[in-house]
Amino acid sequence: MITIKNEREFRKMAMAGACVAAVHEAVVEAADVGVTLRELDEIAADVIRSRGCRPSFLGYRSFPAHICASPNEVVVHGIPGGYRLGRGDILSIDAGAVYEGYHGDGALTFGIGGIDEESARLLEVTRRALWAGIDQVQEGARVGDIGHAVEQAAAPHGYGVVRDYVGHGIGRSMHESPQVPNYGPPGKGQRLKRGMAVCIEPMFNLGTHRTATLDDGWTVVTADGRRSAHFEHTVALTGDGPVVMTVSDLLSARPAG
Numbered sequence: 001m002i003t004i005k006n007e008r009e010f011r012k013m014a015m016a017g018a019c020v021a022a023v024h025e026a027v028v029e030a031a032d033v034g035v036t037l038r039e040l041d042e043i044a045a046d047v048i049r050s051r052g053c054r055p056s057f058l059g060y061r062s063f064p065a066h067i068c069a070s071p072n073e074v075v076v077h078g079i080p081g082g083y084r085l086g087r088g089d090i091l092s093i094d095a096g097a098v099y100e101g102y103h104g105d106g107a108l109t110f111g112i113g114g115i116d117e118e119s120a121r122l123l124e125v126t127r128r129a130l131w132a133g134i135d136q137v138q139e140g141a142r143v144g145d146i147g148h149a150v151e152q153a154a155a156p157h158g159y160g161v162v163r164d165y166v167g168h169g170i171g172r173s174m175h176e177s178p179q180v181p182n183y184g185p186p187g188k189g190q191r192l193k194r195g196m197a198v199c200i201e202p203m204f205n206l207g208t209h210r211t212a213t214l215d216d217g218w219t220v221v222t223a224d225g226r227r228s229a230h231f232e233h234t235v236a237l238t239g240d241g242p243v244v245m246t247v248s249d250l251l252s253a254r255p256a257g
């Protein structure tokens with residue numbers, strides 16, 4: 001796990017995070033009925049390069065693209081290929097960028113055209129769960145407090161909380177300790193300290209929490225084929241509390257109310 005030691009390191013993390021937010025803004029703006037996921041990947045590549053960053057995902061264990069694009073029943077790690085977006089789809093975009101050796105990682109899920117009420121609620125609840133987790137990032141709290149808060153947000157809705165994939169520490173590498181699950185009891189796990197940075201990333205499913213991986217070795221889908229949502233921010237714990245590095249004021253700020 002990284003400990004951000006000074007303003008300079010903090011600024012590099014913030015640059016990487018701002019790049020992730022910019023990727024989200026460009027991709028959401030371009031995503032429309034008839035657009036392919038590969039086209040969105042090309043847009044992401046341009047944004048990452050234009051901001052002096054490198055893509056974290058491209059080449060990570062041979063991952064072949066700059067973003068993960070995960071429509072509908074795809075939970076995470078979708079490879080952006082020839083799939084053409086249709087009206088009513090939901091789409092998760094997970095993006096990672098490195099700025100001068102420091103990583104940012106973030107995801108959001110949004111609808112293409114109008115989406116049904118059930119999907120809209122899934123997106124809203126998952127986004128709020130992320131912010132409930134972020135609120136737990138305080139000095140002296142424990143990693144388990146984050147997962148507990150996230151899981152509690154899903155409970156009233158009966159959503160499947162994905163257990164096979166979890167959040168993580170981040171810094172000089174994209175994935176560092178500790179693991180940050182989206183479930184479990186509060187008061188357990190590593191204590192949170194000033195200077196640490198974590199990725200919190202709830203994945204909620206309309207049905208079962210169980211997942212399966214397709215033959216491409218990457219694409220993770222829900223075991224029952226029902227829809228899934230994914231929201232993620234990189235969060236640094238500073239003397240002023242949690243600072244969300246990957247936030248887009250347009251798209252991924254704390255929801256009102």
Ligand code: MG
Nearest residue numbers: 105199201232
């Ligand atoms: Mg992540």
